[in-house]
Amino acid sequence: SELLELSEYPTLLHAYSSLMEIKRNILIDIATKIPFDAGVYYRFDDYHDQLIPEAWICGEFRPEKVLRGKGISGLTLERKRSLFVPDRKTHPSFIDIKEEAFIQGSFISVPVFTDKNFMGVITLSRDNEKSDAFGVEHRYMLEILAAFLSSEMSSRLLYNELEDSYFSTVSSLTRALEAKDSYTKGHSERVMDFAVGTAQMLNLSFESVRKIKYAAILHDIGKIGVSDDIITKDSSLTDSEYGEIKKHTEIGYDIINDSGMFSEIKDLVRYHHEKIDGSG
Known part of the structure; x- marks a missing residue:
């Protein structure tokens, strides 16, 4: 039944009118499939080689920019593969990481990318004192959602590029006419x-x-x-x-x-x- 619900996600994404609206609702939509205590969608800033938070649900905590290789999301960016840890406090590689303090307990961090574009990272966490830890099934579910998301965003980006190119051509024609x-x-x-x-x-x-x-x-x-x-x-x-x-x-x-x-x-x-x- 959970996989069947995931299959509806592309239809939901396609209904949004813009990339901005998709990004604004990423975590809200994911929360209906995978409940979490804190989560961030980071956009990849290619020029500065860093992740910039664009949407988050973290209570009073406001996420900051994350450099490649730093923090949990930065490692996801560097490795271009998912990270899944059932309990951060007992994992030797993540106990002392200071970045992304909102990540407590278990976490999943998944890259959003296609063959041509690295778009961002989705990182979710659960406080193990309040919620059950994430399971491996949640990792697979988030990877599926990220794949749907990357496909839709890639299509939107391509369409926007074509639209901008056409608009620029016709605008030049209008200026020449005037x-x-x-x-x-x-x-x-x-x-x-x-x-x-x-x-x-x-x-x-x-x-x-x-x-x-x-x-x-x-x-x-x-x-x-x-x-x-x-x-x-x-x-x-x-x-x-x-x-x-x-x-x-x-x-x-x-x-x-x-x-x-x-x-x-x-x-x-x-x-x-x-x-x-x-x-x-």
Whole structure:
């Protein structure tokens, strides 16, 4: 039954909207499968070669950064394999380790990594005076959860890289388009700054802010399908010309919709000139 419950974990991870949300809930989710008294998820900082605590359940104790080879989690990082000890106080290798004082009694420390990325370490402990010690089955369970977690995080990281690359390409195209006209130069970036700032002040979710950011920088991408003579015209537009420039929202919608990558913001691009009451 416990293994069956573990099989549901990938579905739970996939339902989270962002990597940030996954990390925020790692220990909360694990606690439903493997009860513990204290636990930390550390993110691996490749540049400084250290572990940085990103999520923890440790009572009043606040975990600190851990260097490679130091503490229990640092050893897990160095060895890239799990550590499992039923009682820290009786294990000669761990009695005198000063780092990670929150780890009392039994502990399990498991790396989160793929062939290409080392993402972090999950370390759980149980106070043997309050709880039963971890068993080897708990180690295997945490290793399975870490494998699911690393797979999902790796996929998210790859998608984010592709998304950032695509966004950078399209943003460059938008800037090149606006550079043709001094009146509109930098317009989309200013819109993005104001829109994102407003969204953050309203405490919108990370995912909502992300969508607003992308929609703001790309909202005028449809002008690529409008004649340069109309876009750069320094006098009033004729009715015919005005009709042409109004088409940029539909053109932008088609571009975004066909891209697939940002299809979720297509309606924001399409209706960004609509009145707030929807009257036109």
